[in-house]
Amino acid sequence: EEKKAADSAKVLRVGTEPVFAPFEFPKEGSKDLTGFDIELIEALGKKMGYKVEMVSMGFDALIPALNSNNIDVAIAGMTITDERKKVVDFTESYYTSGLMIMVRKDSNVKSIDDLKGKTIACQIGTTGENKSRTVEGAKVKAFNTQDEASLELKNGGADAVIGDAPVIEYYMTKAGKDFAKTVGERMEAEPYGIAVKKGSKLAGDLNKALAELKKSGEYDKLYTKWFGE
Template identity: 65%
Template structure:
């Protein structure tokens, strides 16, 4: 009789353990919440905002650090894709990407088809010529000259205003600068920080900046029209970064000076 009672108690204990074990397994088998993905498009040929170091597949630069930091604040995994500058807005509107960040100036024309975040950088256009060029001293001296620009930029739009100028558009600033270096162009028009960075990285051996910065313009992070919720989230994260000093640190890292 004792053996039977002992056996019954053992069976009951095993059943209790099994039930408890099943409960634990059910709890543990709950699927983890899916990671939110932020699909970012850029044109990595606009140093120091976005570029790839020689031999590296990693996207680096001020914009890249900024969007990754914003993504982290919002709980997103950031996935960055490379594409041509002129393909960014179509990619947004077709839903292939969620965000475009590529030193994109906020313009009335672009605001008709996309939504911009609050400005995150104020830039302007400037002229670069060969180091030994004494004839071109400012934008006003470019009439009838050969101008190299980067396709889809406000610099390209500005060059189109120059009377009788021969304007050639290139996929990136490096190619435009090489056209100047090789004698195929008399000047390059592009964003001031981009041309200054080019000179700092060795371009000053062959080229120089002339004239004053023109057309002060703000850069914004672009999202698809109808996705104002994401734009608002980005604005909130950006404001937090500016308040807590993260933005200032990134700015100093890439531009070597405090944000004014």
């Protein structure tokens, strides 16, 4: 019985952009992914009776991949925005994020207003790119990954990075601690959601599974594992 159930498990094709620790990133010395999003979607998939299959791609390729049926869901620290809601559906929010500014240690930038006319590095297709483009006179350099944006800051090709706070804060405990610092607080709250094709019943199923993980304490356990209390 058990064997039969496992064999016939439906596959859930999950798209992500996997250079986004602590949400999705490769396990040390392996191609397998780990992180909060990865463990969350694995737990949700299990609850729903799916075998989860991760598919990596560029962040800006995720929504097109949903709409061309190449993936079933996307989990990628993706902010629920009105613009995206026009083209895909989202689950309830599973994490509250917000943007943050990172600069080199010797910088005298104190706030986003100090970035006028400066060079800002960010990741393509993200809310960080949108925010960067609102800064008057700024030159915006958009990279495929958040790590490349951070490297540009390190190498002196940009004056600041604008990106998701939890990712920048994580980076500050690793490669960033030698050369970078953060500026101020998180900007306005950004809820992360799991994206599905418009009209897909997966959104409702995922919401139900998410509510169950919250009720059972499994969600809290994952949250604490990746973010502390």
